[in-house]
Every structure is written in C-alpha cells, then in structure tokens.
Amino acid sequence: MRGWCLRMVACDLSVVGVFEFAKTEDGRDVPALPVSIFRRSLGRSVRTLAIVDTGFDLGLLVSREVRDRLLLGGPPEAHTSLRSGALDVPCEVFRVSVKVIDRWFDVEGFSPIFPGYETLLGMGVLQDLNLCLRGTSRRVCLAQRG
C-alpha cells in the first residue's frame, strides 16, 4: 500500500437473524427473507418469502399470489410500467408496508400483470438494512447496530 493505510476497525453490528438461502424451482440457491406485507385497506398482512435482489432499484416486487391476497383490500392504487431491458412491463401498484424482521417500511409494491414473478426485496428497502450475504454457507444474516 502506498500513501494510505487501511485500518481494520471492530464491527459494531450484531447479528439479529440468520436465514438459509431458499431453493428456486430451477434448483438454484438464492438469498431470501421472510416478509409481511401489510395493506391498510385489507387490514391484514400477507406473509411470504422474498428474494433479496440488489439489482432491483425499487422497494418491492409482488408476486401474483401475493397480489391476489392484496387485491382483497380493493383495486390497486395505480398502474405503471417498469423498464426491464428492452421491455416495459405493465404493473399494478399497491401502497403497502413491508416488515423485515421487526422493522416496517412504507413502500410501493409493484405487481407485474403477467404471472411467473417472485416477490422481491429491492434496493428501496435493502439500503436501510445491514445484510451479510454468506454465499459459501448459503446464509443471509441480518445485523443491527449495538
């Protein structure tokens, strides 16, 4: 090292949850977290597993199965399109709160009108969490300060 020094400091985070990677239908291991998705007009939450996707800029993508439950609370708040590569994917938008471990986040949940998508946690939520992806042991750890 020239001109600067990298100093190792003690990490002040402590692990509050450890979750095994989930297995996808095509046999891959993906980081996933249990989430509860609350919609005010429904008055209840939908609990499911969500894939951790740092490539998704928004907060929450909602699978068709979750969307069907959220729809019990009335029609979606809005419609929009998400850009994916060369495609515009039409989506329904639900205003929801999503709970990861013990923290709630107010986000918009985007549900593609086409089936086949999984629920995703995107950067809109992930940037407020301390996640440690331990790929070698197929675990994702959630940490908090203190």
Add this chain to the structure above:
Amino acid sequence: MDVSVVKKILWSLSLSPKPINHLAREAGVGWKTCEKYLEGLKLCGVVEETVTTRERVFSVRRSRGDWRFPHMSRIAGNKVELVDEKPSR
C-alpha cells in the same frame, strides 16, 4: 410495424433466446414477416443475433446495468398466507 407484434417478440425473447420459426409462431406472423421485424429490432440495437450451423438464434441485447426481470426464479414451495399483523402506529 405492428407494435403488438414487436411486444410479443420482445416478450418471448425476454424469456429465452429463440430461433425465427419459434418467434414467428408465438407472435402469430409468418417466418418472413418475423425476420423483417427482427432485422429492424437488430438495427435498433434491441436484439442480437447468433448464427449457428442450423439456425439463426435471436436474443434481447443486454447492457451492463440492466435489471433483468428474474424470470423462472420462483422459490420452490413458497407459502403465501394472510396473517393478523400490522404496523404499530
């Protein structure tokens, strides 16, 4: 160009690369028509072509930083259930 045909072709290609005859069938157009659409999309830089010994395979052109929709990445046996849980505010 019929926009609905373009959308069908791009939607199909977003799932996996395909040869022209597959795309033509899925888009409901003839082989020659489909080829014209694909040539147009190739000129626009939207799709790219790979020539094999047997056929021409087209795929959606990806650039760094693109977010790929996670097609087929469904969690096996993922349960979805309604629970009485709400934010405390």
